[in-house]
Amino acid sequence: PPVPPRKEDGATVLGSLRGAGCSMAEDVDLKACQETLDECCPHQGESQLKLQEDEKEEDINQSSRSHADSLLFFEGHLQLLPSQMENVLETTDGLVQGNTLGEIRQDLLLLPELPVSTVESIRCSGLCEPSNYKPGPKKVSLLEDTQLVTSSTGQDPSSSLHNISLTQTFCHRFSPHDATLLRTDYPTRSNSETRHLHSQVSFPQSSSNITISESLLHGSNLTGLFPMADIVNLMAHDDNFDEIKLMALKEGLDTVVYQLFEEPEPDSGLSLNSSHSTTSYSVCTEGAVGYSSAVKSVSSHGLGVVGGHSQDDSKCGHVEYLGDSKWSREDTLQQLLHNHTYNQLPSQAASTLEHHQQTWMEKQNEVKDRCHNSTTDTNLSYDEHCAKALRIPFSVHEIARMPVDSFNTMLAKNRLTDTQVSLLRDIRRRGRNRVAAQNYRKRKLDAIHNLEEDINVLQTRKESLKEEHSQCSRSIKWMKRKFNSLYRDIFSRLRDDQGRPIDPYQYVIHCSSNGSVLIPKHLVKSEQKQDTKKGRSMGGHFLGL
DNA sequence: TCCCACTGTCATAAG
């Protein structure tokens, strides 16, 4: 069923032809065609429009009807001024082919009342010259009601209304060139919703702006991202050209990102205020398109890459490292997913750097209010913001990590301003110092941990030694008691020459060199000094126990 | 509001 028509503001139309004429079949939205025709006939009443809609819907169900019948069927229902009809006929230029086209052409030309200017328009439009048709790569069924029925009122061509109906089903081959003649309603998703083609009444292909844009786009990789029809169409016309171009290219980028990563995306719409993106787009003078801030990060590389490459080095003063292949940036996907403004001029970069420095703290404050789970670039460090502002195509981590030779080579091989060189060196210095501080703190913590472990080991050993010491003390005490007991036992068994017990307060047991065992106590000190010298080698003695 | 741990940065010395 046809989607309710909506007022197209140009921006919502742009980009909608994605894929049209290049890859996929497009259903024709009759209402969209009707809108275009309404633009030609703003004076038509609502009742007549409704009647036309009903008739067109009926015509869809009667697609097998011959064009001759359709001519009669819709005759008198669509009124166009001669000039407007010319536009309509021009619109069909290149879109129709084959016998059906020829038959319609003949029908049109055979109408005697048709104004001369209109007939000339038909001849010039290519309807009379099927050879102008440029076959496209894919057969597309569209414009199911493009039958042309004319009748004459017999009045002055300048004032009379010519009734024209477009009710013929055609099978067309689309070429990119053909697609430029169409405007489409933009689908919210590229693969699921019907796309509605609108016939475009006028198309100023002679605009110099278009020529420049086409040449530029052909030279850029954008042509690989968007159907040429989109690009040309969005540049071809409209007073809001810049806005439209940005919108369309944004959608193209989003689509590519989506297609590459199959990333679930909320309702994209066409508004830049969509919830998933805070991207602000900019267009440099050379036509390169990028966004300078708040890019949703889809990189899995942590810090990601700040910036990328430009294909046209002569146009944009960007930073492109050509040195060590290990550090070269060849991943165009990463370039696409990250900053694209590095191809601005260095002077522009310096001005934006200051702006970034001023806004960085503000952004950091904003981060506090946001969900920390988000991975927006507001989580980037100051250096990363600066690097992005200067369009340095390396991440801060890469700048700090790359060998000094590679770093110097990068500085030498690129046309860098003093600001850029200084910033690069600062980034590298801070990055390396950051890592050094991290390593140092890690080592410090490791050292502290090792010292704590040493403390634990020493404390354990201390406790062990204490236990051993106490064990030895107990052993010593036990041996002392044992020895005293033995000493007393031996002493009690000693007798003097008269057989009397020895007084322990007057004698001590001492094995002298002359064979004696007991000696008087007052002689112990002198004897002890002598025996000490001897007795140490003999295992000691029992004096003083 | 204070405390504390963590982190980044700067300055400086040393290699």
Added chain:
DNA sequence: ACCTTATGACAGTGG
């Protein structure tokens, strides 16, 4: 002379 590393000191941040 230049670069890197180590380290103390300081400030910001978040729990």
